[in-house]
Amino acid sequence: MSAPRTIIVAGAGIGGLTTSLALAAKGFRVINLEKAERLEEAGAGLQLSPNASRVLIDLGLAGRLAQRAIVPDAVTVMSARTGRALVRLPLGDAAGARAGAPYWVIHRADLQAALEAQVNAHPSIDLRLGCRFEDFANDVHGVSIGHRCRAERRQDSALALIGADGIWSTVRGKLFPTAQPRFSGLIAWRGTVEAKALPQRAALAGVQLWMGPDAHLVVYPISGGRLVNLVAIVADDWRREGWSAPGDARDIQRRFAAAGWASAARLLIDSVENWKRWALFAMPDGGVWTAGSTALLGDAAHGMLPFAAQGAGMAIEDAAVLAKCLGESHGADASNAALPVAASLQRYAQARSARVARVQRLARQNGGIYHLKGPIALARDLAMQALGGERLLARQNWIYDWRA
Known part of the structure; x- marks a missing residue:
């Protein structure tokens, strides 16, 4: 039987690991299920603008990431026809100081490794590699999750299930079977x-x-x-x-x-x-988010084109808002303990959907302009x-x- 404040996160990518840390910071016990036997590079580089980097810094990752990330001096827009620079958008330390957090470029594997190390060091997070989410059902404790760890079928009860398992999300397939990328x-x-x-x-x-x-x-x-x-x-x-x-x-x-x-x-x-x-x-603009005690996050909810450099950023933002909404009603210092989990997850969805839709539209428009x-x-x-x-x-x- 799981503790009353246990939350299960399916997926240990950037969004899933950040979510685990954000929830643990609010006093939850977290079980993070990941089907891969070990976390390896998926992709190459990514950009973390200040909206994302400040969340990671607030979660205690500044030291681990500052060693691996680069602060670019600018984004320079180049003409493929002439080979010349058209315009230079200044970044560097000055832009980071204005925003109150750095603009970083980083290898995805370096970010994932830093998150994994932080997760493994946290006593309230149980990262289970080689464990594949299979199904879920509502129960008296919130939600019952079936998963397979290697050859063994297991069942855990939790307050909520968070699907952070990517654009081809298994959790989304169970929750919203007609919502497809x-x-x-x-x-x-x-x-x-x-x-x-x-x-x-x-x-x-x-x-x-x-x-x-x-x-x-x-x-x-x-x-x-x-x-x-x-x-x-x-x-x-x-x-x-x-x-x-x-x-x-x-x-x-x-x-x-x-x-x-x-x-x-x-x-x-x-x-x-x-x-x-x-x-x-x-995914369609605005994404799909939550039903009952289950919610989606990152690409599982709102996978977007990468032309605003905000795919990872939106997942990291999701993690912070989700943890805030659940923490206010069910965390160690809950301010509204009477609010049901489903209502807390609805607040999360309402807080995120319009902003995410705007970023999705921007990414699509940028692609056309480029x-x-x-x-x-x-x-x-x-x-x-x-x-x-x-x-x-x-x-x-x-x-x-x-x-x-």
Whole structure:
């Protein structure tokens, strides 16, 4: 029998591990189920803007992450046609000071490793690897969860179940069987290269966003500057599920050469030997969230296109709001202990759905803007240059200045 304040989290990705830490900080006992036998890299680099980094810092991760993350000096928007910089959005320490938290770029594996270490050090979190969530049912304690740890079938009772198990969520499939992600018609090619393998003129101190016809490329340093992360987005009808299908380097090289991209961008693409492909699926705007004592979080609730660099950020925000809502009614210092779990989860959904929908729309709009061609692309470039980096960056303040 589980303790009265036990919560089960399905999934130990970025969202699931952050949720476990946030709930434990509110006085809950957490069981975190993860089907993988060990946590390994899924993806390559990611960006953590201040709205996300401040949550992680508040959870005590500053020391672990500061050693692994890089503070980029700027986001530089590049023209695929000319190879020149169009505009520079200043980041660095000054932007972090304004927002009250840093803007970080980091290897996904480094972030996951830091979260896992923090989880394993917490006495109130039981991380169970090799344990696959299977089903759930409401019971007198809240919810009863069936899961399989290797060959053994187990049953646990908990106050609530949180599905943080990704875009192809098993929990969502049980909760909302008709809510399915939709293919965007785009795929991401992901790869990394040793920074020392690039010519000096390709050295990076920040993020580069290359915009071209029907495609774009994002490049930034990770792993303390030792590696450079590349993500190339192109239109395609390949739609296999998963994050890490192998891709033929010659295919992506031919695509960008045929489209007439500048030599500096092609140099970056040609430097990567091992590419992985990821078909981009997204959930409907606003996501799907909760029913009874079960709630969804991160990609399971609202998987989005990555063109606002907020996929991980929104999952981290979800974790903070979920823990706050449950903590106010059922945590160690509950201020409203009479509120049912289902009502607390509804408050969480109401607090998140409009903001998430706005970010989903922004990501989709950004993708369209990045891929313009012809005269309208030239008009876009001129408009960006006229606005300037400071004003373009200020348009992101509604994202970066968020607090739980």
